[in-house]
Amino acid sequence: MFLAALIACAFSGILILIRIILGQTTFDRVLAVNSLGTIIVIGIALHGFYTNRPEFLDIAIVYALINFIGTVAVLKLFSTGSLGEQRK
Amino acid sequence: MDLFIDIITGLCFFIGSLSIIIGACGLIKLPDVFSRIHAAGMIDTGGTAFFLLGMILQTGWSLITVKLILIGVFVFFTSPVTSHVTANLARQKNLMPVGKKIGKLL
Numbered sequence: 466m467f468l469a470a471l472i473a474c475a476f477s478g479i480l481i482l483i484r485i486i487l488g489q490t491t492f493d494r495v496l497a498v499n500s501l502g503t504i505i506v507i508g509i510a511l512h513g514f515y516t517n518r519p520e521f522l523d524i525a526i527v528y529a530l531i532n533f534i535g536t537v538a539v540l541k542l543f544s545t546g547s548l549g550e551q552r553k
Numbered sequence: 554m555d556l557f558i559d560i561i562t563g564l565c566f567f568i569g570s571l572s573i574i575i576g577a578c579g580l581i582k583l584p585d586v587f588s589r590i591h592a593a594g595m596i597d598t599g600g601t602a603f604f605l606l607g608m609i610l611q612t613g614w615s616l617i618t619v620k621l622i623l624i625g626v627f628v629f630f631t632s633p634v635t636s637h638v639t640a641n642l643a644r645q646k647n648l649m650p651v652g653k654k655i656g657k658l659l
Contacts, residue, residue, distance in 0.1 A: 510608060540642055
């Protein structure tokens, strides 16, 4: 059951990688990377259950937070050209 | 009772897998940034909700349940923020939906 769900996660991850490669604008790529991060969070949790080691859930929590912060940081860098430091 | 919980978990995993595969296909197929946000939101809500519900049913009550609920809360709070930031910035950069001219959309 967990193995089938992991295979579904891997398949949709491959489909999203096609969009990351093909994407016309930067926003398409950022959106696809965010969705890939969400699928990786689900995949880490499922892998922890599949191998009977649920300690992987801590890594999944940290990955969810880093995914959000990374997406917002890339969009801010693309928007303003800096990450918030003082301009000279 | 064990078999019943296993069946419900399998059903949750099936709906979640269907949701993320449909979302990934929509992310490839849809023509535009503003419509691809819809597919990404489907992955974030439908997939995550059903997968986490299935895993919660498998564990019962323990610390693992709290961690799964924490993952769900984080994803449910950060997904709308990401969608909003992406759409807002795409609109600021003068991207338009397919078929709309610049200045025709409020």
